[in-house]
Amino acid sequence: MIYKSIVSCKLFLFFSLLILTACGEQRQAELPERVRLTVAMDDDMPGYFVFGGENYGYQYDLFKAYADYRGLELQVVQGLSASERSEKLALGELDFVTALTARIAAAEVPASVPIYNTSxxxxxxxxxxxxxxxxxxxxxxxxxxxxxxxxxxxxxxxxxxxxxxxxxxxxxxxxxxxxxxxxxxxxxxxxxxxxxxxxxxxxxxxxxxxxxxxxxxFAEPVSLSAVVSPRDEGLRQDFEAWLNRFRNSEEYAMLNYLYFEKGIVRQVVGRGLASSRAGGISAFDKLFKEICEKEGYDWRFVAAIAYNESRFNPFLVSSRGAQGLMQIMPRVARQFDVQGNVMDPENNVLLAVKILGKIEKSLRFAPGTSEMDRMKIVLACYNGGIGHVTDARNLARKYGANPDSWNDVSEYLTLKSDPQYARDEVVRNGRFVGRQTLAFVRDVISRYSVYCRNVSR
Missing domain, CATH: 3.40.190.10 (Periplasmic binding protein-like II)
Known part of the structure; x- marks a missing residue:
């Protein structure tokens, strides 16, 4: 059996920061305004894979480095046929298509840029x-x-x-x-x-x-190239110029060491996810799915909470006594009449989902409240306590803001650290420093977004 070992996300953030430092000083060419870089990758192409809900691979990290240099979000598209890729590339719906160099059509060769060789x-x-x-x-x-x-x-x-x-x-x-x-x-x-x-x-x-x-x-080198949308000549020139600089950088050498030597072995951390779950999120995917299907939640959302709370460690106990995957306090089990050990993953996840449901029901959101606002406010309650979030919603309501908008609620949650607001007549739970709760909401939603892009529901 192969056990989960995930390359630390911090490593890749570190790469990105270094890459930005090395390449960001170069004057960027003028390109059409855009918010994301869209790259189509074949399902069976080397250099890209999803593991533990995260993106990995040599070609993924290379394009991520370029997207970071440009200040863009990287969007990976898979599952397209060759004809669909060509059509979308011609229409400008894709910025890049990665392909084996030997399989690039003659008409696309002028728009292609060799990116790397492997074996x-x-x-x-x-x-x-x-x-x-x-x-x-x-x-x-x-x-x-x-x-x-x-x-x-x-x-x-x-x-x-x-x-x-x-x-x-x-x-x-x-x-x-x-x-x-x-x-x-x-x-x-x-x-x-x-x-x-x-x-x-x-x-x-x-x-x-x-x-x-x-x-x-095997002796035969496998060459991969990027075909750039013919509608954007400036993008091809800019990418080619950046790649030439990047290949002379220390960060490029680090990337090659990571994937083609022994670096990745030394950077592997954690355990618990069988390799057959690559493309999934954790060893507890089945459990998340079964419970969330019954309770009406997206299992990827609950998995994102579990990652943030325990890194999928079912044996974790916090200094305050919170236990298991979802960091549940033992007294909560009595409230929901859940029998058995709180540390048991099934009981632990079931309790967490019931807590989420109870919180959402008690908040009584107005009709038309967006799903994202609901999730963020519920998460804030899960982490910081429903009392403090209710205070923030009351403050928002009193001062003409929207108590069902996370932007407004988070603002007043932050203001509760100010004694002036903490003593307001609508505040029932005293002063609250909400930085940790805001960070919790941000991190869970960010990871949930990654899981939604990479893992099917």
Whole structure:
């Protein structure tokens, strides 16, 4: 079994800050006003994957660095056919399409920019890898023999694939469109003897697995390029100029070290998510879904709260006594007549969802209140207490603001730290310093937005 190990998000924020420092001093070219950079990536393209609800991969981080340099939001689009990508690119609905250089249409070559090279590698369990290291002369065909070889679908697009079929005539070859982590788990569990996948994903896979090692690197380089929308010549020139500068930076060397050497192994942290849950959020996805379906909540929203509260650690106990995934106080269980151990993940999540429901019902939002305002105000109650949020809503109402608008409520929640407002006649719960609660709401909503983009409901 492969256990969850997630590359720290702080690492990538660190990259972005360094990249901005290195490249941001360059004078930016004048480009049409935009708020986001939209990039289409093939499902089976190397260099992009979703793990623990977050985006990772070499090409993802490279485009994220460029988007950060431009001060834009990066939007990744998947699931488009080749014809759909070409059409949307021509219409300017996509800014970039990433593709294997060898598969770019002749008409699109003038608008393409080479971005990086990678390779495919062969993985095996540790016993077979040890045998390969001991061999005086390694021969791929003899080594694989009549073994079961699982191949990522992207490898079929390489020239090596055809030659491999000829040289491994005794082996059983299986081609899979599953994500690399599912394939790695199948290899680690002994369902297959060997796996061929892209190098950067193999690095992370070897870090996650206790029983998988890289054995062989195929000589054929795999070149990837970015095709830029022909409607925006300035974007191609700007991206190309930025990429040339970036390739000479220390941050570029760090990015290559992370994905193509051993850096990613050393940066892997945490545990608990099986690799088959790549594309999901945590080891508790099924539990979140089952409970939230019954209680009427988006499970990704509850997962975002759990991440913020405990980083999905069901055994966490705070200094105040809050327990488990959702950091529930033991006395809450008695209020909702939930039997059993509060630390039990099922009880813990059920209690949290019931608390959210009770809070929302008691707030009595006016008809037409937006879903986002509802979520943010409920979250503030979950973190800071319903009494303080009710005070803030009362202040908003008294001074002509909207008690159902998070912008207005958060303002008065902050003002409750001022003794003048804390002594107001509509305030029942005293002074409150709301910075932590505002940060909690911001962080949960931000993570929920990421989960909504990356993980299906």
């Amino acid at each position: 495919y590698v062969l993985l095996a369990d540790k016993s077979r890898a040890a045998a390969a290291r001991k061999a005086k002369h390694f021969n791929l065909s003899s080594f694989v023999g009549d073994g079961r070889v699982l191949i990522s679908s992207g490898f079929k697009k390489s020239k090596t694939y055809g030659m491999l079929l000829d040289s491994l005539s005794s082996a059983a070859i299986y081609v899979s469109s599953r994500n690399s982590f599912e394939m790695l788990e199948a290899l680690g569990d002994g369902q297959y003897d060997y796996l061929i996948c892209e190098m950067s994903e193999a690095q992370l896979g070897c870090a996650l697995s206790k029983n998988v090692e890289q054995v062989y690197t």
